[in-house]
Amino acid sequence: MSGRPARRSTEDVRASLMTTAAELFAARGYAGTTTRDIAVASGVHESLIFRHFGSKQDLFMQAVAEPFADFVTEYVRGWEAAPVMARSFESLCSEFVAGVFDLFAEHRQVAMALVSARAYELDDAEDALSPFAPLIAQIESVADAEVSARNFGPIDLPVVIRLIIGALMSATMFEDWMFGDQRPHPSRQRLISELTMLMVHGLAHRPEQLVHVDSGRPAIPSAKRVTGRHLPLPPSRNAGRPTA
Numbered sequence: 001m002s003g004r005p006a007r008r009s010t011e012d013v014r015a016s017l018m019t020t021a022a023e024l025f026a027a028r029g030y031a032g033t034t035t036r037d038i039a040v041a042s043g044v045h046e047s048l049i050f051r052h053f054g055s056k057q058d059l060f061m062q063a064v065a066e067p068f069a070d071f072v073t074e075y076v077r078g079w080e081a082a083p084v085m086a087r088s089f090e091s092l093c094s095e096f097v098a099g100v101f102d103l104f105a106e107h108r109q110v111a112m113a114l115v116s117a118r119a120y121e122l123d124d125a126e127d128a129l130s131p132f133a134p135l136i137a138q139i140e141s142v143a144d145a146e147v148s149a150r151n152f153g154p155i156d157l158p159v160v161i162r163l164i165i166g167a168l169m170s171a172t173m174f175e176d177w178m179f180g181d182q183r184p185h186p187s188r189q190r191l192i193s194e195l196t197m198l199m200v201h202g203l204a205h206r207p208e209q210l211v212h213v214d215s216g217r218p219a220i221p222s223a224k225r226v227t228g229r230h231l232p233l234p235p236s237r238n239a240g241r242p243t244a
Contacts, residue, residue, distance in 0.1 A: 017048070
């Protein structure tokens, strides 16, 4: 007697669609992947895609953003488990840089599909909200708490955080362009080490200066003098720069 296959839960169907969509979008691109392709590969009816996500475009955006969302959730949870300033600023930056670097390296193809789709294929791409916006806002809140507790400044965090993430995206997604003139390419550890130092010293050791606000006019920072704060370098850097 053959029984009916067990009914899949809503969570299982949704997770399957997200995973399958990410794999197909990475392999074929946005235009080359249909909702029918995703449904067949997931073993569900095509209508469930629209029930759960509304459209192919919304599914695509969520499939791209989900790995980043998982990382941000874990990073923020780990940060909230300890008091502010409980860890060195360098260790916080290093953990963030390494995590985002590995994230984009692992999901490079689907991230590239997003770049291509946004440029040529998505409807109203310029007006659509970034799938990363709410996640970056969480990272900003962590950075703001740590920076404020350490009395760093003046710092335009919304810009700084996005520039750091942009540098990490560039180092992973466009590695061949960035380091095509270097053989061998810099190692993962070398890139993470240098990006961490840029983040640490760019935030902690900046001189008193004018910062620009949203209006485009320079805002004069507080008259309080910002003193230099020298964080210890990790032993590996004291021992010398890696050569590859």
